Each structure stands twice: as C-alpha cells, then as structure tokens.
Amino acid sequence: MNKEQQELLDEAYENYKNKTEIMMGHGFHGTLLSQEEFINKCKTDTEFSKTWGLKIEERELSLEERTSIFHNGEYSKHDNLIKFKDIGELDKAVPTKLITITYNDKTIESYE
16 A cells, blocks of 8 residues: 555545544443544445445455566556566566555555
8 A cells, every 4th residue: 555545544434534533522421433444344344334434445456467567557658578487486576466546536556
C-alpha cells in the first residue's frame, strides 16, 4: 500500500471515529473499531463499506497482467534484461496484487 492510499485510509478512519464518538455521546451503545478492524470490515462487509464511503478492493494479477507490467515497466528500460533463475525471483520483482482504494470520489491504485 502506498502513502497516498494510507492517507485515504487514515482520513476515512478519522471520519468514522469522530462520528462514532459523537453517536456514543448521544447514547449509541456500539463499540469503536480499531483502524485495522475498520479496514477489514470495509473489505468484507459491503453495507458497512457503503455506509462509510470507503471501498477497498484487492485482487491477484493474472499472468498476462504481470507480463505486461514486466514488459512495460522499468524492467524493460534496462539495457541488460533481468534474468530470473526461477518463478520465485520473478514473484519478488513483479507485483502480484492490485489494491484499489476509493474514498470521497478519489481512487488510488497500487501494486504489491
């Protein structure tokens, strides 16, 4: 996850925390989730995610997508192509996952 995505997550959690604390002050008998719990719940509970306006999607990249990243990325800019001894080395060099975070109509994608 990159810095921009972390900032979006922090902003979404602060909004959730502030509103939940206000509701608790008015007699709401819920519990305040930790930031990690909040993020996990947004990943797994569609209604909760919609309520707080935070959408987090993670998916594995296909071999075709990874090949495209390899050929179009910084790897192809080197005079000497990187040579991999096995698929494990390729997995370390080319991302395997796409993470998309959307909050307040702002979407940020990153690869891991």
